[in-house]
Amino acid sequence: MRFGERLAAAVARRGPLCVGIDPHPGLLASWGLPQDASGLERFALTCVEAFGDEVAVVKPQSAFFEAHGSRGVAVLERVLAGLRDAGALVLLDAKRGDIGSTMAAYAAAYLADGSPLAADAVTLSPYLGFGSLAPALEAAAAGGRGVFVLAATSNPEGASVQRAEGADGRSVAQAVVDEAARANAGAHPQGDVGLVVGATLAELGLDLSALNGPVLAPGFGAQGATVADLRALFGPDLRGVLPTSSRDVLRHGPDTASLRSAARRVRDSLAL
Ligand SMILES: O=C(O)c1cc(=O)[nH]c(=O)n1[C@@H]1O[C@H](COP(=O)(O)O)[C@@H](O)[C@H]1O
Numbered sequence: 001m002r003f004g005e006r007l008a009a010a011v012a013r014r015g016p017l018c019v020g021i022d023p024h025p026g027l028l029a030s031w032g033l034p035q036d037a038s039g040l041e042r043f044a045l046t047c048v049e050a051f052g053d054e055v056a057v058v059k060p061q062s063a064f065f066e067a068h069g070s071r072g073v074a075v076l077e078r079v080l081a082g083l084r085d086a087g088a089l090v091l092l093d094a095k096r097g098d099i100g101s102t103m104a105a106y107a108a109a110y111l112a113d114g115s116p117l118a119a120d121a122v123t124l125s126p127y128l129g130f131g132s133l134a135p136a137l138e139a140a141a142a143g144g145r146g147v148f149v150l151a152a153t154s155n156p157e158g159a160s161v162q163r164a165e166g167a168d169g170r171s172v173a174q175a176v177v178d179e180a181a182r183a184n185a186g187a188h189p190q191g192d193v194g195l196v197v198g199a200t201l202a203e204l205g206l207d208l209s210a211l212n213g214p215v216l217a218p219g220f221g222a223q224g225a226t227v228a229d230l231r232a233l234f235g236p237d238l239r240g241v242l243p244t245s246s247r248d249v250l251r252h253g254p255d256t257a258s259l260r261s262a263a264r265r266v267r268d269s270l271a272l
Pocket of ligand 1: 020022061093095123152153154155196197198218219220221222223244245246247248
């Protein structure tokens with residue numbers, strides 16, 4: 001089955017929330033864990049247990065694992081496998097983007113069957129040109145996987161690049177939206193190319209009507225965006241939107257049941 005179909009089915013079953021696994025040093029400390037690969041492992045596997053059979057999508061942030069070197073990457077491999085076994089879709093937050101021929105190597109790492117770091121989807125940066133991402137889009141489609149391409153990010157610095165206008169008067173972010181829409185055209189119930197649009201934006205300033213794909217909305221929770229902000233930006237029913245929260249859920253650890261009920265509470269707050 002294609003990623004767009006698998007995602008729609010997962011959201012129908014488990015609701016639209018994505019929970020991020022971001023093992024910040026401060027969170028490891030507040031969970032009483034050591035600042036090393038064993039602390040990372042305890043943290044991440046607790047998250048797998050709490051969220052893997054509860055939410056539709058879980059998003060491990062790669063850098064926090066890479067920071068612990070090869071042992072950290074080994075933990076990430078276990079997290080990917082554990083989440084998959086528990087029935088969650090895994091969105092690996094790696095924000096990759098490179099010239100096309102190197103992009104093929106990233107695609108082989110994250111989007112190919114048999115790779116130890118293969119996920120259901122990966123975040124990509126389109127700022128070497130959307131076309132440079134083609135090898136990743138092709139690998140994703142071939143393996144029933146997806147991608148989420150940064151369009152308008154949640155951080156205030158993003159606007160200086162993403163809101164810049166091209167010769168045709170479209171913003172860079174709108175051009176990214178339009179390319180994703182082209183890739184998703186005709187797919188049912190939605191395509192495999194998602195976008196990232198920050199929940200913290202003061203106004204959307206984008207036409208998403210032709211996207212026909214999922215929108216990951218970070219900035220919800222710890223960065224200040226509320227459910228009301230999400231509805232104001234994306235419309236009252238949040239159709240196709242995957243709000244994602246990391247720290248605001250993770251601060252309820254280390255108790256597994258508390259983490260799970262925090263995720264449930266946040267997910268229920270998104271229901272109409
Ligand atoms: O692609 C992302 O996931 C992402 C894009 C963006 O525009 N803003 C953003 O915050 N993120 C990620 O989403 C997560 C947000 O974490 P919290 O602010 O703790 O909920 C982090 O892992 C960020 O790297």
